[in-house]
Amino acid sequence: MDHKKTRLRLPLCQEVVLPFNLLHVTPPMSPPPCLRRCSELVNEEGYLDVDHQTLRSRQYCNVFGIGDCLATPNSKTAAAVAHQSSIVEQNLYSVMVGEEPTAKYNGYGACPILTSYKTGILAEFLYNKCPHETFPFDQVRHYATTFYLIISTRHNYF
Numbered sequence: 001m002d003h004k005k006t007r008l009r010l011p012l013c014q015e016v017v018l019p020f021n022l023l024h025v026t027p028p029m030s031p032p033p034c035l036r037r038c039s040e041l042v043n044e045e046g047y048l049d050v051d052h053q054t055l056r057s058r059q060y061c062n063v064f065g066i067g068d069c070l071a072t073p074n075s076k077t078a079a080a081v082a083h084q085s086s087i088v089e090q091n092l093y094s095v096m097v098g099e100e101p102t103a104k105y106n107g108y109g110a111c112p113i114l115t116s117y118k119t120g121i122l123a124e125f126l127y128n129k130c131p132h133e134t135f136p137f138d139q140v141r142h143y144a145t146t147f148y149l150i151i152s153t154r155h156n157y158f
């Protein structure tokens with residue numbers, strides 16, 4: 001690989017050389033084996049099969065899911081998990097008092113991106129991929145504040 005182009009091996013062993021100026025490599029991901037083995041709870045890929053809004057299992061009305069293991073089409077981020085936790089808390093409470101779950105997860109996720117050694121942006125979006133900015137400034141612009149927000153949470157990952 002040089003700094004202008006990369007060689008990628010695709011499924012079926014094809015190789016392609018692509019030019020790039022920003023390269024984001026995503027390794028293969030999968031749910032944990034203990035969940036994959038619960039065939040009555042998961043979809044074909046082994047992710048927990050839940051209603052995309054209530055996060056309740058489609059098979060068992062007293063099972064709820066949260067996090068990266070869900071078969072929901074949101075970005076798998078800790079920001080999404082934080083949002084889901086409030087939905088699951090409300091819906092668990094409803095079910096425990098004999099009511100239907102009414103709280104709805106909208107697919108919120110957030111992706112912090114460093115854009116230089118002193119700036120960053122925080123992309124926030126919903127299931128439909130529409131931007132969903134929650135800060136009181138234009139999040140398309142690069143800010144030092146966002147840079148410090150991002151690096152202050154990096155110790156969780158690196």
Ligand SMILES: Cc1cc2nc3c(=O)[nH]c(=O)nc-3n(C[C@H](O)[C@H](O)[C@H](O)COP(=O)(O)OP(=O)(O)OC[C@H]3O[C@@H](n4cnc5c(N)ncnc54)[C@H](O)[C@@H]3O)c2cc1C
Pocket residue numbers: 032034066067068069076077078079080081110111112153157
């Ligand atoms: C490098 C990196 C950078 C990231 N940066 C960001 C970021 O900047 N912002 C952001 O919002 N998100 C970020 N994420 C995503 C975020 O980390 C995940 O979305 C989040 O951790 C998912 O939480 P979770 O609880 O669903 O799963 P996990 O955090 O994966 O927790 C699952 C836990 O279950 C445990 N476990 C597995 N099998 C078993 C078993 N059989 N018995 C008991 N325990 C078991 C695992 O050990 C693990 O501790 C990043 C992820 C990575 C890898």
